[in-house]
Amino acid sequence: MKNLQKFMSRFDFLTPTEYEIVSKNLTLKKIPKGEFFLEAGQITKDLGFVEEGCIRSYYYHEGRDITQDFYVENSMIAIMSGIIKGESSPLSYQAIEDTQLYLLRYDNLIEIYKESPKMEKLGRSILEGLLVQAEDRITTFLTKSPEERYILMMENQSELVNKINQNHLASYLGITPVSLSRMKSRIFKKN
Structure with missing residues (x-):
């Protein structure tokens, strides 16, 4: 619970009592690489906090798997359509x-x-953060080119870029793996 404790400590209005309240209501789920937290078509009423590892969310469109997001250490997973x-x-x-x-x-x-x-204040603060992240993702996707989105990821999430499969990264950026390879080559030549 080291990362969860660190995450909660960012909110200066919390005391050890609140951490205890949360801790006693948590269950730890260990998910081996390749296994699922949730598969399409299922419903969950659980909120998740990634203590360690990485989860990829994706969907299928016209026979292709499209990455929607990545959830790394210290990330919250809230599938609100199921929860609410x-x-x-x-x-x-x-x-x-x-x-x-x-x-x-x-x-x-x-x-x-x-x-x-x-x-309740913590929940609102976390939800506001998730909304800002979603808005940033949408805005970036609409206003930046794939190359600009890749450069932003390298600047802000280089550990994620180095950890994930290039096919997943390409679909997350909205391009093909071949286009990603060409783009990386072009960026590398510029620098």
């Missing part, structure tokens, strides 16, 4: 390396909110 509306996920969530997730049932979270206003 009870809908099945259109995405699959697969470990691309051995991963440890701490899971919190949404029903337990609601009880925690009732017990502690500080936890």
Whole structure:
């Protein structure tokens, strides 16, 4: 729980009591590389915190697998359509390396909110962060070229870029693996 503790310590309004409240409601799920946290068509009522490892979310379109996002250490996974509306996920969530997730049932979270206003404030802060991340991802995808998106990833998430399969990276950037290879070659020549 080292990373979760560090994550929660960023919120200066929390005390050890709140950390204890959360800790007693968590379950650890170990997911070996290649296994799934959730497959398309399934429903989850769990929120996840990636303690260690990496999860890739993806979907199939016209026979191709398209990467939607990556969840690395200290990331939250919240599949809100399932949690709030009870809908099945259109995405699959697969470990691309051995991963440890701490899971919190949404029903337990609601009880925690009732017990502690500080936890409700934490939930709101985390949700705001997730919304900003989603907005940034959409805006970047709409306003930047694949090359600019790749350069941004190298600047901000180089460890992720080096860890993931190039086919997954290409689909995340919205290009083919061949285009990614050419683009990397072009960038390398410029530098």
